[in-house]
Amino acid sequence: MTVTVSQAKVWRPEELATAGAQWQANAESLELELSSARRAGDSSQHYWEFSAGDAMRSQVTSIATDAYSAVDSLTLGATALNSGAQIIRSWLDAFLGRANAAEGQLFSIADDGVVSPPPPNPLGGATPADLLMQMAALKRQANLLTVMIQADLRNLTNADSTTTDAISRAFEGIVGKFGIDQQRVDNTASLANSDGTSDGTAFRNGNVPPEMFNRVGAILTTTALTPEQLAAIERGEPVSDLPQVNYDYLRNFYNAAGKDGLIELSQTLREQELAGDADAGRRLDALANGILTVSNENIGTGTETGGFDKLPPDLQDLITHGGGSAPELSTSEFIDRNEYMKDLAFLLGESNPGYQPGTELGVELDKAASRIVEADTGIGAQSIVGQKLLEVGTRNETSTWELVTSPDRDRTLIPLLEYGWGDDGKALGGMFDWIPGEAISAGPEDISAQRAGETARGLADLLSSTNSDSLLSSIDSGNTNAVSRLFGIAGAGGESLGDVNPLLTQSIAGAMAPYVNNMAGMSESSLPTSGFGQMGPVESTRVFALLDTDPAAGTILNGEALRQASAYQNQIALDPESDLSPRRMEGVGRLRSLVEGGINMEVAGRELSAADAEQSRVNMRTAAFGMGQAGIAGACSFLPPPFGPALSTGVYMTGSAIVTDFVGPGGKLRRQISTTRRPHWPTRPPRLRRHSLPHPTRHAVGLLPDARDHA
Amino acid sequence: MTLIVDVAQLRGLRDELSSRSAQIATIRTARAVGGLKNAMPGANSGPMAVSRALLASDAVGVTSERISNTATAVEASAVIYEKTEDDNTADLSRDGRPLW
Numbered sequence: 001m002t003v004t005v006s007q008a009k010v011w012r013p014e015e016l017a018t019a020g021a022q023w024q025a026n027a028e029s030l031e032l033e034l035s036s037a038r039r040a041g042d043s044s045q046h047y048w049e050f051s052a053g054d055a056m057r058s059q060v061t062s063i064a065t066d067a068y069s070a071v072d073s074l075t076l077g078a079t080a081l082n083s084g085a086q087i088i089r090s091w092l093d094a095f096l097g098r099a100n101a102a103e104g105q106l107f108s109i110a111d112d113g114v115v116s117p118p119p120p121n122p123l124g125g126a127t128p129a130d131l132l133m134q135m136a137a138l139k140r141q142a143n144l145l146t147v148m149i150q151a152d153l154r155n156l157t158n159a160d161s162t163t164t165d166a167i168s169r170a171f172e173g174i175v176g177k178f179g180i181d182q183q184r185v186d187n188t189a190s191l192a193n194s195d196g197t198s199d200g201t202a203f204r205n206g207n208v209p210p211e212m213f214n215r216v217g218a219i220l221t222t223t224a225l226t227p228e229q230l231a232a233i234e235r236g237e238p239v240s241d242l243p244q245v246n247y248d249y250l251r252n253f254y255n256a257a258g259k260d261g262l263i264e265l266s267q268t269l270r271e272q273e274l275a276g277d278a279d280a281g282r283r284l285d286a287l288a289n290g291i292l293t294v295s296n297e298n299i300g301t302g303t304e305t306g307g308f309d310k311l312p313p314d315l316q317d318l319i320t321h322g323g324g325s326a327p328e329l330s331t332s333e334f335i336d337r338n339e340y341m342k343d344l345a346f347l348l349g350e351s352n353p354g355y356q357p358g359t360e361l362g363v364e365l366d367k368a369a370s371r372i373v374e375a376d377t378g379i380g381a382q383s384i385v386g387q388k389l390l391e392v393g394t395r396n397e398t399s400t401w402e403l404v405t406s407p408d409r410d411r412t413l414i415p416l417l418e419y420g421w422g423d424d425g426k427a428l429g430g431m432f433d434w435i436p437g438e439a440i441s442a443g444p445e446d447i448s449a450q451r452a453g454e455t456a457r458g459l460a461d462l463l464s465s466t467n468s469d470s471l472l473s474s475i476d477s478g479n480t481n482a483v484s485r486l487f488g489i490a491g492a493g494g495e496s497l498g499d500v501n502p503l504l505t506q507s508i509a510g511a512m513a514p515y516v517n518n519m520a521g522m523s524e525s526s527l528p529t530s531g532f533g534q535m536g537p538v539e540s541t542r543v544f545a546l547l548d549t550d551p552a553a554g555t556i557l558n559g560e561a562l563r564q565a566s567a568y569q570n571q572i573a574l575d576p577e578s579d580l581s582p583r584r585m586e587g588v589g590r591l592r593s594l595v596e597g598g599i600n601m602e603v604a605g606r607e608l609s610a611a612d613a614e615q616s617r618v619n620m621r622t623a624a625f626g627m628g629q630a631g632i633a634g635a636c637s638f639l640p641p642p643f644g645p646a647l648s649t650g651v652y653m654t655g656s657a658i659v660t661d662f663v664g665p666g667g668k669l670r671r672q673i674s675t676t677r678r679p680h681w682p683t684r685p686p687r688l689r690r691h692s693l694p695h696p697t698r699h700a701v702g703l704l705p706d707a708r709d710h711a
Numbered sequence: 712m713t714l715i716v717d718v719a720q721l722r723g724l725r726d727e728l729s730s731r732s733a734q735i736a737t738i739r740t741a742r743a744v745g746g747l748k749n750a751m752p753g754a755n756s757g758p759m760a761v762s763r764a765l766l767a768s769d770a771v772g773v774t775s776e777r778i779s780n781t782a783t784a785v786e787a788s789a790v791i792y793e794k795t796e797d798d799n800t801a802d803l804s805r806d807g808r809p810l811w
Contacts, residue, residue, distance in 0.1 A: 001753070003753045003754065004753060007751075007752045007753035007754075008753075010752065011750070011751045011752075011754065012750045012751065013750075013751065015746050015747050015750035015751070015757070016747070016750075016751075016756060016757070016760065018743055018746075019743040019744045019747055019760055019764070021743075022740075022742065022743030022744075023740065023743070023764075023767075026738050026739070026740050026767070026771075029734070029735075029738050030735060030738055030771065030774075033731045033734050033735045034731075034735075034774075036727070036731050037727070037728060037731040037778055040724055040727040040728060040731070041724070041728075044720070044721075044724050046720075047716065047717035047720040047721070048716050048717070048720070048721060048724075049715050049716070050715070050716070050798070050799075051811075052788060052801075052803050052810070052811045053716075055811035056781065056784070056785065056788075056811055059781055059811070060728075060778075060781060063774060063777045063778060063781065066774070067770070067774040069770075070767060070770035070771060070774065073763075073767060073770075074740065074767055077760070077763060077767070081756075081760060084756055088751075088756075160751070160754040160755055160756050161755065163756040164754075164755040164756045164759045167756060167759045167760055167763055168759055168763070170763070171763040171766055171767065174766060174767070174770050175766070177770070178769050178770040178773040178774070179769065179773060180766055180769055180770065184766070184769070185762070185766065188761075188762040188763075188765040188766060189758070189759070189762040191761075191762070191765070192748065192757075192758035192759070192761035192762040192765070193758045193762075222765075226772050227776070228736070228772060228775070228776060241736075241737075241739060243741035243742075243745075243764070243765060243768060244741065244742065244745035245741060245744065245745055245748065245761050245764075245765070246765075248745070248748075301745075302739070302742065
């Protein structure tokens with residue numbers, strides 16, 4: 001197809017030259033680095049003999065040889081762009097000169113190059129015959145101009161075509177290498193020739209032909225992040241090398257399509273996937289991945305980054321306000337919004353796990369899940385919707401940190417904690433599963449550890465709060481005591497957090513485990529954690545008690561506390577005269593008191609017979625001791641479920657076998673653990689008092705007098 | 712005694728390869744073509760350049776990754792040599808797979 005007049009008038013072939021200069025610089029940089037790598041490899045023969053050294057050198061040579069084909073392609077491509085820019089510029093100058101001159105003489109030029117004469121000039125006493133002659137002359141001139149301008153347009157088209165072919169040929173050498181197959185070639189070509197805005201608009205308007213579904217789907221897969229970019233996201237590092245053309249297409253496509261277009265596309269792709277089309281499945285994933293990419297403040301092109309505000313406004317509005325009940329909504333509007341939220345949740349749920357939402361989107365998805373389940377008056381009908389939103393929202397650790405340290409914390413988390421999740425709270429637990437891995441601080445600059453500590457502390461504060469200043473949930477709205485709410489969840493027959501959501505409770509226990517010393521009132525300056533600070537005995541005991549409501553969760557947390565206590569005892573045994581021994585002993589006492597106090601408080605809340613209560617306490621202590629032993633053996637530590645308990649099973653059994661050394665005949669904790677080197681107590685051993693609270697919401701003041709004195 | 716493997720120099724090689732890999736990863740072949748899509752409406756050369764810039768970007772990324780992997784294997788070899796009394800008998804494998 002020949003270029004038109006209006007198109008040619010705005011051509012800027014200098015852009016080709018600019019890209020050519022960039023490719024030339026790229027080629028030179030790549031060649032320089034490859035030469036350095038080869039030299040380094042070759043020189044190794046002086047200090048690395050054997051066949052392994054030869055294999056390494058051969059490998060470096062092979063990599064470089066492949067990569068030199070990319071150097072050649074870039075060099076040839078640069079030449080093609082530069083010469084193309086020059087040729088096109090010369091033809092463009094000829095065309096523009098002619099066209100401008102013609103238009104200066106009031107000739108008009110149609111888009112196809114056909115020139116029309118101006119009207120004859122009647123001034124100067126021209127007779128009708130003169131005018132006719134004038135018109136004939138102008139017509140002849142216009143015809144001549146038409147021939148010349150159309151020739152100019154053909155020349156421009158040919159020059160463009162020649163340049164296009166030259167660019168294509170330049171890169172033939174890299175096809176078949178680097179994982180570049182013909183499909184990849186076709187898809188990048190499709191992306192380069194498509195406009196995100198017009199494609200998105202077509203989907204918003206509906207009635208999209210099947211071939212367009214295929215083309216857009218293929219383009220979306222082409223914009224996938226590379227494994228290196230996904231690895232950087234996983235490490236929490238920014239990605240700033242997303243090709244601008246990819247980012248532009250995604251942002252423009254999503255914004256033009258809006259929520260209606262995106263939902264329609266996702267539903268069609270899902271139908272195709274269910275019909276057995278594997279490509280459709282990949283395209284559906286890519287559609288969801290792209291939303292997360294555009295939303296992510298940590299992903300950009302080097303000149304701009306993603307963000308929640310880069311998503312379509314109607315999608316932002318749906319995520320921010322959808323899912324909950326609101327007085328201004330009619331029933332049909334409420335249902336309509338819920339349907340949209342469901343569709344959106346299922347779409348986002350298709351995203352690959354390596355993709356993370358931006359921080360703001362992550363927070364908003366968590367909040368949306370909270371609104372949805374709070375308004376769920378059915379029998380858990382919205383559980384799957386909330387789970388899918390949480391599965392995506394909780395991937396971003398910064399989102400969790402922002403949410404749990406924000407004023408919205410209680411209002412968002414309480415409905416999530418109280419809801420009877422169909423997956424036992426597994427998806428919600430993902431909100432905290434990252435904390436154990438980040439909890440140990442590598443130094444003052446370790447922001448991840450600081451945030452892990454602050455998040456765990458925010459959660460612990462909520463779990464131990466008995467009098468919130470604000471509404472916690474529209475369910476049982478008058479009850480602002482988080483502890484009592486979570487020990488006896490409204491609508492759950494008085495069941496506790498651990499009964500209703502055991503997997504969530506285990507995740508929380510895993511998140512709290514690194515901070516047992518902090519909860520025992522020890523100064524963080526002497527601990528490897530940061531951000532959590534010290535916690536008082538009353539609040540800490542409530543947290544222990546609440547997590548004891550699930551046996552596995554209680555075992556994780558109590559086991560870690562006893563492991564720490566045992567470690568202190570061993571240190572005392574090894575160096576009883578150390579100046580640190582009194583503080584270590586204090587630690588032993590506080591940690592064991594927390595375990596005992598939590599167990600007592602939890603058991604007291606269950607209204608068991610005296611015998612059953614005692615048996616329950618024995619069981620919990622025994623399990624905790626087994627976990628503590630497993631931790632000492634290094635089989636598990638701070639691992640979230642299911643890894644911790646699963647890994648520790650063997651050692652747990654060993655620990656249980658010698659548990660009588662630790663738990664006495666009456667099920668009480670012995671004052672000393674049998675070790676190969678029995679600890680020597682330089683001062684009085686910690687007192688282990690057993691108190692029971694008739695109701696878990698009562699203050700545990702007095703429960704840990706020793707710890708309170710020193711907190 | 713003849714020097715067969717110098718672990719310190721292996722670490723130097725690893726550093727050099729890692730550095731080269733990181734430098735290659737900064738090469739942006741698609742950066743300058745962003746404006747080409749709209750620079751010449753109706754033309755095919757701009758989109759072709761955009762398409763090929765993306766392919767070149769793939770090639771650069773894969774090259775960087777391959778060199779990085781080589782650096783990792785060099786480091787693994789250095790660790791094994793460090794623990795081996797006789798370099799001639801060093802088992803240069805990881806998880807049962809040969810490093811080279």
